[in-house]
Amino acid sequence: MLNCLHVSASRWHLSHHHRRKTGFVLPLALGTSVVLLLGSASMHSLALHGRLRARIDVQQHQRRDQLRSAAMAFAAQAAAPGQDCLLAWGASHWDGLNRICPKADLKALRAGQVGETRWRLLDWQPNGEQAQLQVVLVSSGSAAQLLLRRRDTGFQLRQGLQILPAVDVAKTSPDEVAL
């Protein structure tokens, strides 16, 4: 009886050892494959992320150019005869100045087109010899704040531009989008 138990135990041990010995190649191969594929996939995703970041940088530069173009267009409209009357006041007062400033072109100051891009005025705040301008691009909702300096020829843009949070132009003025 004891011998019988001993023999069966030895057989079980041998078969278990044999199973363990035959099973190590496939898990090793699978493990190696997983490491290889995961490693290369993660490096590829890093490379894609780098390219995306480079593209975003380029687009940001181009958006800044568009915003500065819009500000330049505003400055050109602001230099037209009669506009000084409005520009001495903040944009929130303009609606009530129609009678005092009959020669001023309110529409030209509030919105316009520069190249293929439509822009809209968000705010205008004069402050002595300087003024603060906020414009938004209708197509993208990108907005920026710029400083201008009063000259005898009108308002000149100063260096620098502060990007503002994107504006939902459709919500603020649906008529403008429809144009």
Next chain:
Amino acid sequence: MTLAEVLVAGVIVSSSCCASLQVWSQTVQTTQAARDLVQTGELLELQWMLSRRWLAAVEVRCPVDSFALEVDLDEALPLEAGISRRLVMDHSLEGVWLTLEHNATGLLRRQLFTAAGSGWCRSSRETES
């Protein structure tokens, strides 16, 4: 360890090696493209800043002559190879469009400079008055 097991393991490892190599080759291409884009962007940005500063500092008389301005700009700031620059008149807003383009990639920078926004025409006004 049986022959079948070794064969299956070999197929798995070789397939994953092949796939991994392809992904690595794409990774190298993507990294190179990103590096090229960054370098081109930096090169264009440098030329852009120089051109903008020149335009901000120059005395321009009105009416603005974009051709004369472009000749002066090219003399003052010769461009690096592979980049083209144009100054095109915008009559409706009395200004010029400055365009810088990287010829190989088509990367573009473009901005309007109006006489009023750039502080040009001061000398002409003074002369008139």
